[in-house]
Amino acid sequence: MSKPVVAIVGRPNVGKSTLFNMIAGERISIVKDTPGVTRDRIYADVSWLNYSFTIMDTGGIEPVTKNQMLKDMREQALMAIEMADVVMFVVDVKQGVTDADFKVADMLRKANKRIVLVVNKVDNFEKYMPDVYEFYNLGIGEPFPVSSTSKLGIGDMLDEVTAFFTSDTEINEDERPRVAIVGKPNVGKSSIINKILGENRLIVSDIAGTTRDAVDTSVKWQDREYVFIDTAGLRRKNKIKEEIERYSILRTVSAVERADVVVLVIDATEGVTEQDAKIAGIAHDRGRGIIIAVNKWDAVEKNNNSVKEYTKKIRNVLSFMQYAEIIFISAKTGQRISKLFDKLDIVIQNHSLRIATGVLNEILTEAVALQQPPSDKGRQLKIYYITQVSVGPPTFIIFVNDKKLMHFSYTRYIENKIREAFGFVGTPLKFIVREKRND
Helix, strand or coil: CCCCEEEECCCCCHHHHHHHHHHCCCCCCCCCCCCCCCCCEEEEECCCCCCCCEEEEEECCCCCCCCHHHHHHHHHHHHHHHHEEEEEEEEECCCCCCCHHHHHHHHHHHHHHHHEHHHHCCCCCCHHHHHHHHHHHHHHCCCCEEEEECCECCCHHEEEEEEHCCCCCCCCCCCCCEEEECCCCCHHHHHHHHHCCCCCCCCCCCCCCCCCCEEEEEEEEEEEEEEEEECCCCHHHHCCCCCCHHHHHHHHHHHHHHHCCCEEEEECCCCCHHHHHHHHHHHHCCCCCEEEEEECCHCCCCCCCHHHHHHHHHHHHHHHHCEEEECCCCCCCCCCCHHHHHHHHHHHHHCCCCCCHHHHHHHHHHHHHHHHCCCCCCCCCCEEEEEEEEEECCCEEEEECHHHHCCCHHHHHHHHHHHHHHCCCCCEEEEEEECCCCC
C-alpha cells in the first residue's frame, strides 16, 4: 500500500524549501533568497506521530510568465498537485495576500484537492496574527501560521495535514498480487506487458521517457489474476532533460511501495549498470520480492556459457541482493515470457512464507553449535531464541543478551542458515535484534 503524498506549492520565495527541509529533518532542498532556485521536484519519506507519508518540494508557481524556466516550474508544480493526496499551499505573511496568491488558489480549487493553507514567516504570533487573518480572503480554508526557520506552529500544521489521511487516500486492499515493472528508460518494460497481453495497450517507443505515469494493468494467467504496474524509467539526474520526467522517480517509488514483487528489467545489450543497482536498491530497501528480467536476450551473441557469465556479472553488481531470481527473456520474440509467471509465483509464495518458531529455533541451535557467537572484551554474545513476526518481507526478531555484540556478519550467517533450510528465493529477509533482560 503506497504512502499518502503531500505536495508543497506556492509562489517563488515564500519559504517552501525551508519548510520542506525542516519537516524532512535534513537539508535536502537548496535554500536561497532568489526566486526559482528550486527547479526540480525533491521528495522525502517522513513521519509525524503515527503517520508516514511522502512529502514533495516544488519550484515556485508564477501564474503568468513568459520565462520558459518559470513555465516549466509551473508545469512541474501542477504535476505535483495532480499526484498529491494533500496540498500544502504556502504563502508569505510579510508580503501579504498577492494577486498571484489568488491565481494559485484558483488553480488549487479547480484541482479539487485537500488543501492546507500555510502562512509562513510568522516569527512572532502576536505581531503577525492580524496579517494572518487576511489570508481567509483566499477562500480555501483556515490559514495555519508557521515559521519554518523558528519551527513555530509546525505541529498544528502537520496535525491538519495528517487529519486528511483517511482510508480513501489509500489503495483498496486487493487479493491479487501486484507486480511493479521497473528499470531504466527504453529497456522494454511496456513491451513486456504488451507481449503478455497480446495487444499494444501501453505506448511503446524508442524515445526514452514515453511512459510517464504508473499504469495498472490486470493480467490473468492460468486462472490466477495479477496486477502489473508499468512505470516511467529511472535515469541518471544529469540526463534528465524534460522537467516533466523529473516526476518519474517518485512515480516509480510509489509503484514499488504498492507492489508485492518488483521485476527489474535490464537491457541485455547494455549489461547491468550502476543505475540498475540504484533502482534495485529502491525495491530492496522497501523489502519487496525481486525478479531480475534480462530483456532483449535475443539480440545478444551467445555461447554455452553466456547465461552463466551474465548471471555472475549481475550477482557482482547487485551483490546486496544475492537472493534475487534471474530470468533471461525477449519481449520482442516472446522468449521465456511465460516462465516469468513461474518465477512470480515462487517469489510471491516466499515473500509471504511463515516458519514456525520451534522449527526456527532448531535451525538456530544447530547454527550456534557450528559457529560460536562473537565475543568482545571477554563478554560472550548469547542468543536466546528467534521468532518470525511478519511477512512481506519475512521479518524475524532475534533475542540476545547484548545487541551490541551481535555483529552484522553473524546476523548474515544466521540468515544464510535459514535460507539453506527454506530457500526464501526472491525475497529479502529482515532481522531485528532485541535484548532480553532477565529480571
